[in-house]
Amino acid sequence: MSNNCDFLIIGAGVSGAAAGYELVKSGKVLMLEAEDAPGYHSTGRSAALFTRNYGPSLVRAISTASFDFLVNPPPGFADHPLLTPRGGMSVALHGDEARLDKVLALGTEENPILELSVEDALKQAPLLRRDQIARAVIEPGVLDMDVDAIHRGFLKGLKESGGKVITGARVTELTRTGSGWQVKASGETYQAKFVINAAGAWANQIGMLAGAKSIGLVPKRRTAILIDPPAGMNVSQMPAVDFAGGETYIKPSSGKLMASPGDQTPVEPQDIQPDEMDIAVLADWLERHTQLTIRRIDHSWAGLRSFVADEMPVAGFDSSLENFFWLAGQGGFGIMMSATLGRITASLINQGNIPNDLGARGITAEALAPNRCQ
Numbered sequence: 001m002s003n004n005c006d007f008l009i010i011g012a013g014v015s016g017a018a019a020g021y022e023l024v025k026s027g028k029v030l031m032l033e034a035e036d037a038p039g040y041h042s043t044g045r046s047a048a049l050f051t052r053n054y055g056p057s058l059v060r061a062i063s064t065a066s067f068d069f070l071v072n073p074p075p076g077f078a079d080h081p082l083l084t085p086r087g088g089m090s091v092a093l094h095g096d097e098a099r100l101d102k103v104l105a106l107g108t109e110e111n112p113i114l115e116l117s118v119e120d121a122l123k124q125a126p127l128l129r130r131d132q133i134a135r136a137v138i139e140p141g142v143l144d145m146d147v148d149a150i151h152r153g154f155l156k157g158l159k160e161s162g163g164k165v166i167t168g169a170r171v172t173e174l175t176r177t178g179s180g181w182q183v184k185a186s187g188e189t190y191q192a193k194f195v196i197n198a199a200g201a202w203a204n205q206i207g208m209l210a211g212a213k214s215i216g217l218v219p220k221r222r223t224a225i226l227i228d229p230p231a232g233m234n235v236s237q238m239p240a241v242d243f244a245g246g247e248t249y250i251k252p253s254s255g256k257l258m259a260s261p262g263d264q265t266p267v268e269p270q271d272i273q274p275d276e277m278d279i280a281v282l283a284d285w286l287e288r289h290t291q292l293t294i295r296r297i298d299h300s301w302a303g304l305r306s307f308v309a310d311e312m313p314v315a316g317f318d319s320s321l322e323n324f325f326w327l328a329g330q331g332g333f334g335i336m337m338s339a340t341l342g343r344i345t346a347s348l349i350n351q352g353n354i355p356n357d358l359g360a361r362g363i364t365a366e367a368l369a370p371n372r373c374q
């Protein structure tokens with residue numbers, strides 16, 4: 001196999017995979033992944049929700065623009081639907097009622113958010129407690145994503161078009177060669193015209209290796225647990241529930257419940273593990289505010305959500321390093337934004353601009369450019 005390519009992508013999470021899926025249409029792609037399997041870090045640890053009304057307005061525009069692709073992916077991308085109905089309910093405890101006004105205001109004709117009586121909220125989410133809940137709203141357009149199928153679909157498309165994914169290849173050196181790059185990873189040397197930095201929580205470190213200025217990326221730990229619903233309660237049709245005013249959320253997951261305290265503790269990039277104290281505090285909170293009694297935690301994990309200061313993604317060429325492209329800072333929205341950010345990456349590299357349909361949604365190259373945070 002030749003180690004020369006047009007586009008060398010660092011990181012085979014969903015961001016790198018989506019970029020590779022688009023870039024392979026215009027040149028040879030090599031993707032280097034440090035771990036033995038793609039998806040080991042953030043991509044494999046998400047809550048798997050497609051929520052159009054989540055994050056800053058630019059994020060919401062990018063996520064919304066991914067919807068058509070995920071509902072109607074190209075033939076052969078996946079053999080079953082990537083999105084399935086879930087619904088997202090926001091509930092307020094006594095004293096927090098007014099916080100739901102902001103949530104309601106985010107509703108649109110295309111994706112409404114509706115007031116719900118407390119009785120209806122309890123019917124839809126029977127694990128809530130009548131004495132705790134003061135107000136509820138529902139966003140029916142929240143969907144479950146099959147993250148594994150989305151990620152595999154991008155990688156499959158990349159490989160079918162001649163792209164290569166090399167696992168166990170940790171990039172440790174990046175050197176400029178004329179207008180291109182030489183990249184060293186686990187004993188091999190690669191030559192590329194363009195480098196795409198899709199290294200997730202490690203993107204800043206990869207930038208430093210290349211000689212770029214920091215974009216101030218901060219990985220933040222988020223914890224999750226998997227628990228049993230109350231005995232005899234079928235939660236399969238229950239919407240995801242978040243508690244306004246706190247960050248705690250609960251969602252059904254394969255007959256069980258996933259819960260998270262919604263923590264965001266700044267940490268160094270690493271194979272992040274859950275903190276026992278965060279789990280104990282979450283279990284106690286759930287027992288006090290819902291009908292859950294937590295006898296056993298089936299599984300717990302943590303993942304990294306990486307943000308720059310304005311919490312919007314970074315997609316663009318470094319202003320001082322030729323042919324070095326940043327694709328980073330996807331925070332807690334990277335799966336739902338992936339299809340659109342992949343298109344943006346290919347368009348900025350090949351045409352130097354944002355596709356017209358995305359421009360019409362108010363997505364601009366300037367808002368995504370790395371130099372805004374350098």
Ligand SMILES: Cc1cc2nc3c(=O)[nH]c(=O)nc-3n(C[C@H](O)[C@H](O)[C@H](O)COP(=O)(O)OP(=O)(O)OC[C@H]3O[C@@H](n4cnc5c(N)ncnc54)[C@H](O)[C@@H]3O)c2cc1C
Nearest residue numbers: 011013014015034042043047049171200303333334335336
């Ligand atoms: C608990 C939790 C819940 C979330 N919920 C949602 C949700 O509901 N919806 C949503 O859209 N998003 C959600 N997210 C966010 C989403 O998971 C991330 O935004 C997304 O997975 C980021 O993908 P990525 O490809 O950029 O990063 P990653 O998946 O981390 O991929 C980066 C890859 O780069 C590789 N790499 C790093 N350094 C090197 C190197 N030197 N050489 C080679 N390879 C390297 C890593 O090994 C890694 O595989 C959630 C995240 C968490 C943690």
